[in-house]
Amino acid sequence: MFIRRRRGWEMPESAVTPEALVFGRRTALKAAGLASIGLPGLARAADFPAAARNARYEPGRAITAEREATTYNNFYEFGTDKGIYRPAQKLPLSPWTVKVDGLVDRPREFSVEDLTKAMPVEERVYRLRCVEAWSMVVPWTGFPLSALLSAVGVQAGAKYVRFETAALPAVMPGLRQSWYPWPYVEGCTIEEAGNDLSFLVVGAYGKPLLAQNGGPIRFHQPWKYGFKAGKSLTRISLVAERPKSFWEAIQPQEYGFWANINPEVPHPRWSQASERVLGTGERVPTQLFNGYGEFVAGLYGNLQRERLWT
Numbered sequence: 001m002f003i004r005r006r007r008g009w010e011m012p013e014s015a016v017t018p019e020a021l022v023f024g025r026r027t028a029l030k031a032a033g034l035a036s037i038g039l040p041g042l043a044r045a046a047d048f049p050a051a052a053r054n055a056r057y058e059p060g061r062a063i064t065a066e067r068e069a070t071t072y073n074n075f076y077e078f079g080t081d082k083g084i085y086r087p088a089q090k091l092p093l094s095p096w097t098v099k100v101d102g103l104v105d106r107p108r109e110f111s112v113e114d115l116t117k118a119m120p121v122e123e124r125v126y127r128l129r130c131v132e133a134w135s136m137v138v139p140w141t142g143f144p145l146s147a148l149l150s151a152v153g154v155q156a157g158a159k160y161v162r163f164e165t166a167a168l169p170a171v172m173p174g175l176r177q178s179w180y181p182w183p184y185v186e187g188c189t190i191e192e193a194g195n196d197l198s199f200l201v202v203g204a205y206g207k208p209l210l211a212q213n214g215g216p217i218r219f220h221q222p223w224k225y226g227f228k229a230g231k232s233l234t235r236i237s238l239v240a241e242r243p244k245s246f247w248e249a250i251q252p253q254e255y256g257f258w259a260n261i262n263p264e265v266p267h268p269r270w271s272q273a274s275e276r277v278l279g280t281g282e283r284v285p286t287q288l289f290n291g292y293g294e295f296v297a298g299l300y301g302n303l304q305r306e307r308l309w310t
């Protein structure tokens with residue numbers, strides 16, 4: 001049976017509000033006039049919405065060549081070198097669900113396909129600055145984390161968001177390195193999560209997100225070092241205690257909880273003053289908060305005693 005699903009721009013308003021998720025998948029699909037079908041992997045690309053670009057977040061730099069951004073990656077589950085895009089193809093991206101739980105009113109497991117249909121999906125061209133001093137500029141497709149949090153209802157006791165990512169030993173050779181504290185976990189405060197820049201990514205370059213970039217769903221906060229951006233998310237939990245992240249567990253002096261980008265605070269082993277732009281080989285000065293200070297600096301006014309820059 002062939003069912004042509006509507007693409008993003010054809011969706012009625014009712015289907016793109018987070019409220020659609022509150023009432024459950026069936027209602028949301030009915031409201032959108034969509035049949036409920038199990039999508040085989042091949043349908044991922046055909047059904048991917050063409051999302052309008054959000055002009056508010058101008059990258060001020062050329063977009064990195066797609067080939068660079070999809071072949072030079074950091075994803076320790078598949079290996080410690082940057083060329084893991086080949087082994088990463090073994091990660092089965094569909095079906096994929098993300099559990100949203102903890103201190104929420106309506107805990108739920110969402111399929112990435114449902115989220116892509118029901119959330120306010122848009123394109124954002126963001127800079128990504130790795131703590132290792134390389135950077136890229138990518139047109140991500142996704143939706144604000146805050147939209148998902150509104151759909152599940154955050155309870156008063158929730159102070160942090162904990163992100164857990166896939167740990168599949170059958171396809172992830174890196175998991176055999178048992179001295180690493182798998183699964184890869186990251187976190188942010190509830191205030192940071194509510195900032196409009198905090199983005200759940202389901203695509204890049206107008207296509208569904210590839211495994212090597214954290215497909216089918218990853219997080220990104222562009223004012224923080226790249227390691228804060230958990231890839232291939234399986235669980236998002238609202239919690240009362242600050243989560244201990246993967247890198248913090250390994251080396252707390254070098255990789256802290258906050259990890260806001262600051263060219264004036266060197267990593268203990270190298271300078272953070274400049275960065276190598278992927279694809280061009282150019283070196284450019286690193287900017288405070290990666291250039292997103294006007295949107296996020298206010299989050300840290302009362303936190304001057306915290307170690308905000310590692």
Ligand SMILES: Nc1nc2c(c(=O)[nH]1)N[C@H]1C(S)=C(S)[C@@H](COP(=O)(O)O)O[C@H]1N2
Nearest residue numbers: 073074075076130165184213226227229231
């Ligand atoms: N699960 C998981 N997420 C991860 C990583 C990882 O090793 N495992 N590496 C992080 C680091 S250090 C960076 S810089 C970015 C890199 O994203 P990219 O490969 O899409 O450029 O992913 C982050 N997310």
Ligand SMILES: [Mo]
Nearest residue numbers: 130131226227
């Ligand atoms: Mo990184």
